[in-house]
Amino acid sequence: MTIRKVKSTKDIKDFLLFPVGLYKQEANWIRPLDSDIEDVFNEEVNKFFRHGECTRWVLYNDQQEPIGRVAAFINKKTAKTSEYSTGGMGFFECIEDQKAAYTLFDTAKQWLMDKGMEAMDGPINFGERDKWWGLLVDGFYEPNYCMPYHMKYYRAFFENYGFKEYFQQYTYWRTVEGELPEIYAQKAERIARDPLFSFQHIKKKQLAKYAEDFRYIYNKAWAKHSGVREMPKAQAMSIMNQLKPVLDEEIIWFAYYDKEPVAFFIMIPELNQLFKNLDGKLKGTWDIMAKLKFLYNKWTGSCKKMFGVAFGVIPEFQGRGLEGAIVKASALKIQPMGRYTEFEMNWIGDFNPKMMRVAEAAGGTIRKTHITYRYIFDQSKPFKRMAVIE
Numbered sequence: 001m002t003i004r005k006v007k008s009t010k011d012i013k014d015f016l017l018f019p020v021g022l023y024k025q026e027a028n029w030i031r032p033l034d035s036d037i038e039d040v041f042n043e044e045v046n047k048f049f050r051h052g053e054c055t056r057w058v059l060y061n062d063q064q065e066p067i068g069r070v071a072a073f074i075n076k077k078t079a080k081t082s083e084y085s086t087g088g089m090g091f092f093e094c095i096e097d098q099k100a101a102y103t104l105f106d107t108a109k110q111w112l113m114d115k116g117m118e119a120m121d122g123p124i125n126f127g128e129r130d131k132w133w134g135l136l137v138d139g140f141y142e143p144n145y146c147m148p149y150h151m152k153y154y155r156a157f158f159e160n161y162g163f164k165e166y167f168q169q170y171t172y173w174r175t176v177e178g179e180l181p182e183i184y185a186q187k188a189e190r191i192a193r194d195p196l197f198s199f200q201h202i203k204k205k206q207l208a209k210y211a212e213d214f215r216y217i218y219n220k221a222w223a224k225h226s227g228v229r230e231m232p233k234a235q236a237m238s239i240m241n242q243l244k245p246v247l248d249e250e251i252i253w254f255a256y257y258d259k260e261p262v263a264f265f266i267m268i269p270e271l272n273q274l275f276k277n278l279d280g281k282l283k284g285t286w287d288i289m290a291k292l293k294f295l296y297n298k299w300t301g302s303c304k305k306m307f308g309v310a311f312g313v314i315p316e317f318q319g320r321g322l323e324g325a326i327v328k329a330s331a332l333k334i335q336p337m338g339r340y341t342e343f344e345m346n347w348i349g350d351f352n353p354k355m356m357r358v359a360e361a362a363g364g365t366i367r368k369t370h371i372t373y374r375y376i377f378d379q380s381k382p383f384k385r386m387a388v389i390e
Contacts, residue, residue, distance in 0.1 A: 134370025187321025
């Protein structure tokens with residue numbers, strides 16, 4: 001076996017195409033868009049290069065055929081926020097061969113050690129947590145957009161090597177039809193009877209207003225958490241503009257109390273249901289055909305799944321039933337439309353019991369489980385799981 005750092009156009013092609021052959025018998029695997037993968041490693045696109053660095057490799061057998069890949073990276077802003085200086089490894093894919101897997105792990109480990117790291121988390125992303133984060137270990141259904149799907153044998157590779165479970169991430173699922181759980185439905189009804197509460201879905205012509213409402217709620221709900229900074233106005237507007245091409249205004253909801261924004265429930269059509277027939281292409285030489293297929297899928301109603309992007313309630317209104325009330329208000333509009341049949345809500349960590357309760361308040365049950373592991377290079381040092389958010 002030989003391992004080679006990705007540098008040339010051929011190396012990039014091998015990195016992108018290796019999973020295509022690996023997963024050809026996996027009916028539920030959806031090939032990610034090549035551009036989404038490559039953007040992670042593009043210094044002009046990925047803002048994390050401003051305070052970090054990364055590299056990637058492809059592993060070859062003796063016949064010079066790709067048999068695995070991996071990436072390693074350092075986010076200098078977060079590397080020292082835990083008890084160990086910690087880097088990341090991700091985009092791991094490998095044939096069912098433990099020696100090959102360990103070669104990939106060792107390569108990432110050595111690169112990180114040379115950079116002064118004491119541990120590595122993986123498989124994670126060189127970017128935000130909402131993409132390419134965690135190892136799928138349960139619920140091998142079709143993955144949501146930019147969420148990883150993995151071979152079942154990967155778990156043994158990670159755990160036998162010495163990775164330990166840092167936290168679990170859950171994807172909650174429910175059908176669009178059906179009522180809220182009784183305990184939450186009662187609270188939602190009490191909220192709905194208060195005339196000072198109102199609920200509305202967004203209007204595309206007023207995106208600037210809703211961007212500001214989103215920012216207000218986000219800053220009150222999350223900016224108090226360690227490591228989370230307040231969101232500036234420009235960033236909130238940028239998020240809304242990014243959603244705009246796939247935005248369905250009737251599935252993004254805000255709650256107000258005495259006309260002040262107090263909660264949001266942001267959903268979009270699940271993009272992998274639109275992209276899964278594009279063979280990884282949406283840019284470049286295949287641009288026209290790929291976009292035609294995308295638009296055909298979008299406007300012929302092939303997407304029946306909604307995806308929960310974000311759910312937020314300002315602290316003063318948490319635990320009072322508002323979570324269920326906004327879900328109930330949106331359901332009264334969405335269910336009669338018949339446009340969607342199922343809903344999934346990604347990335348709820350087991351360290352965040354409040355958000356788990358929010359997902360349960362929406363009638364969700366755990367459908368998929370990903371694990372984020374941590375490997376401490378000095379295995380004699382103590383290991384601690386991610387602390388629970390109180």
